[in-house]
Amino acid sequence: MPSIKSAALLIATTTILLGGLTSKTTFAASTQDKDDKHATLEEGKLRLYEKKVDSLLLERAKSQALDTTNLAIDLLDNEEMVKSDIPDSVFIKRLSSIPSLIDLPYNNVVRASILWYVIRKKNISEKILGLTGYYFPIIEQTLDKHDLPLELRYLPIIESALNPVAVSRVGATGLWQFMYGTGKQYKLNITSFVDERRDPLAASEAAAKFLKDLYKIYNDWTLVIAAYNCGPRNVNKAIRRAGGSKNYWEIYNYLPKETRGYVPNFIAAAYLVKFYKEHKLTPRSMPLPQSTDSIHVNRMLHFQQVSEVLGISVDELRELNPQYKKDIIPGIERPYTLTLPMGFAPNYIAKEEEIYAKDSLYFVQNNFPKLMAANSSTSQTSDLGTKKVFHKVRKNETFSSIAKKYGIEVAALKEWNGFSSKKKKKLQKGMRLTVYQASPLLAQKNEKPLTGESLGSKKSTSSPSDSIKIETVKDLNISPNEPAKPYLGSAQHEKGTVIQYTVKKNDNLWTIAQKYKGVTPKDIQKENRLHSPKDLKVGQILKITID
Template identity: 25%
Template sequence: MHKSLTCLLIFSMLILSACAKKYQAENDDMRPNLDPELAHPDFLKIKRPRPLTKQEKEALASKTDIPFNLDVRETEEVQQYLTYFTQERRDTMEKWLERAAPHLPYIRAVLATYKLPPDIIALPFIESGYNTMAYSPAGAGGMWQFMPATGRRFGLSVDWWEDERRNPYLATVAAAKYLAELYNLFNDWNVALAAYNCGEGKMSRVINQSGHTDFFDIAKNPNLLKQETRNYVPKFLAVLKIFKNLDTLGFKTVNWGAGQVLEEVSVPGGTDLAALAEACSMNWEEFHRFNSGFRRQVSPPDRQSPVYVPVAKKELAMAYLANPSCHASRGIKSYTAAGQDTWWNLSRRTGVPIAALRQMNPTVGENVAPGQTVYIPLDSSAQDTALANLDDIPPRADAQRLQTHRVKKGESLAAIAKRYGVSQADLARANGVKSGKGVASGQTITIPVKAGAACPPMPVPQAQAQAPQAAKTVAMKKGLTLAEVAKTNKVDVQAILALNGLKSAGDVKQGMTLKIPAEAVQPQLAAQAQAQAGKLAALAKGQPQPAQQQAKAQPAQQPQPAVQQLAKAQPQPVQQPQPAVQQAKAQPAVQQAAKPDPKAPQQAQVKDSRKPSGPIQYKVENGETVWSIARKFKVDPIALLSWNKLDRTAHLKPGDRLTINVD
């Protein structure tokens, strides 16, 4: 009996060890990697601060949008963190600021859309250091450090294929919704921020247990909250004050134009992302920087996914999606099954879960037949080692990309082969069936790529897209007004303020050097882009490709990152002083701003100080918003609303006509 128990125990330990190794292999990209200032609260052994400099005193006394009622003790804690990040860990703060720059304009716009205080823009600093790929030891992930369950609750996919907590656009929208919910629950931003750290359930129990509703009263009792949560609000406030006083404290000011303009392209399930990157003349590392949410070099087979590419690469991406079979496979390895192969041993040898293999190969049945082609997705690392134990078999010529067809009632194998221009024998061989055997209605079969199929040439990006215009600068001399600068350079006042990170004309001082946005894009360029997309769609019709129909139907103007998700959002209104209208505007040469919430209270129209010089009439197309149209013509969205006597809650419909003033 004793020997039996010993053997059972040893066997169980071996099984658990094997499972642990497999989990580690499958989740190698999710290992904890937070900066030590964030990952280890005990690391912050802050000494009693030295006397503050004049600049630090000014920063500490600066006002914030969120009201903080601090006593002497809490003010001292804020002071400790402020000196810690301006002196001992100044290099860390500088690294975080550089990392944050491309994301700040988009986050500011989303916060304005959800009626959240602009100060929340400092929250990702103390959560992740603005690292989109950050993971904590507890399993929180992404820039906003969502736990998996919380992320899924707010619409983020977290599975073997992708982790949308790492998608800065979708995760920012989810964070805005979560913060709005927390504020509506506790009606206090100090408590809401602490609850973001420890969870609303924990904070609710602490309030009931202590009888206190003020965060700083709760924080005085070390038995109620962990030290990390007790320090959370003072640390947030210190970093916020640093961020709002960068120039005063000697930090390099934020470059609000650091982000690259990206276009969102919807790709069908099972898209070879590495091949798409190559078609766009990008290496995988560069592509994955823009699309960090993907955990594999293949998009999830069961759903469409948004992909972000630079504006100049969009035509290349659309051309690839119209004809993916014309490109060599890069993110998918094809393997010809041998006689002893099963799903289980293929999963064991490749490190890919059986469920993922079955998703990737819907035409292969319960048993893998010898000679059948099995498609293996590669992970998101540039050098995938998961396939090291497979025989080194070169990819078959007909294994460029998974293309399928669902058999309709009455269809035969011969009819399907004729429709797709392939031989019946090749079609039968690709699906492991005899050539003369019938196929069942509703069955999904793989379509092999026709050897030697003619492929249309890849489009050459427009020279204008390859060489973006550099922003001009103007020195503000005595007597020169912002309105005169805007009129002389034929741009909107609000656009100048936004590009320079200013809230109002009152912030412009004599001697200041202002950046001037590039001129509005000519409408004929937009027409050329639409014409090119039409040509690509016509070329794609030369050979039936059901698996890519939705990709071919992409409109010429794609929505910008996360705009579609924002359109679906239903945020609860937050009873907080409304942020300035300027905060919500799209920034020149950075990611797309968020779409205004149709349920938000109406705000007063913003009058445009620029006189129209070249009005055109534009017909709204399906899926377009004020924000996407403004980006299309490189005009200020607030000005676009003003020109058409619309407020920020306006919802456009296909066929609506807008007046657009361009030069």
């Protein structure tokens, strides 16, 4: 710490400078109206003042630069300083043994950061170590692609503790903690449904480009790391105030306080990953697979559709796909990636039609009717099996009596209308309730009432075998290679029935029309707004109304 005498000298010198500047500035202001050149003169004097103050600050920093104990106290509060009997020589030897393109020096600030990770925050560190097995390969692959030092993989540890959905108090989001503007600048897609700042792969790609741009400015990885945290403007200001020095430890005092601990924490993170065993830390087992498969999705898809058919929990899908904020992949916008545990991709492909057949159940529950594959605006009946109606509460009616009337469960009725079971809110006469009923297409298979789980409740704990089986035209296609068969139930022949048909290989309008009595190729073309019969594509969904 500087002595009282030196501190007093600094204050006195600064006061003299301020006094001189004040008197000269007043003069310049009094004559400004007479001649505009005085404004330029005043700016010059301001720059001269800043230069003199910077030089005083530089001298002060040099006087204490070797005493990094002061820097460590400045970094952490006294009660956070961790004591350890491990000698400095051990840390120095271990850090020097780590092969790294980025300088990993040792001093009291670095020591304080290392002890913070391996002693005070032991539980957090063990969780971080458990997450490295899943996230590091993703990050390293991207860094290698851009020919960047692989040691930069430690940045997400100090940014987010390897939490892809982490959000800071100022809104920085994801593993790499991108702010909204920076994320957009580096082409990360941020919408109501998707936030690619939370996508480990997309965010790592953006971070690699950002780090590469910063290196073009500083040509020094330590300064790049500092600039990643506080921005180039603050680093440039610190360099200028340090007399032009580009040594991190010489500009340390001029950086924002949170950035002063950033590089030491980076060094500590590198130490943690390499030497955690020496401190008897055990990586915590995390619910993430070591290997994954990826599927490209080009239609609207809800996680619960995949969960119910493939038997993967929604929580696991969220862990593997943190970028989807509403559990919905908006594939109609553009193709998006769905990450699955290794070995599930073939099963997904084989059961794709069954998965998509459940879309109405989940999009109705989430109040996204426009996102359903088909939805009649007049009757509000989905061709995939649900009908939305409204019920006006009468005197003496209860949830139980209303649920019984419509063949649904009480829990589902409460969910659809925002009633929390904990609040025990009572029904009142005249209330308008939303009810989802089974359409005629469900008649043969729906032997039990609709539940909140079957309509996509996030609280569902039921297994796929407990869910309602919905029989639609697509369910009757025994194999993907077998031609579509019309539904044989009485509802199929009712006038106005709407069918959803998936175009298959070798289909044309004529062969499709032949499957349904009273339907012509022109009917299909007109109803689906096809400019030409040749516009059909395999996998395309056609809407067919039986007249």
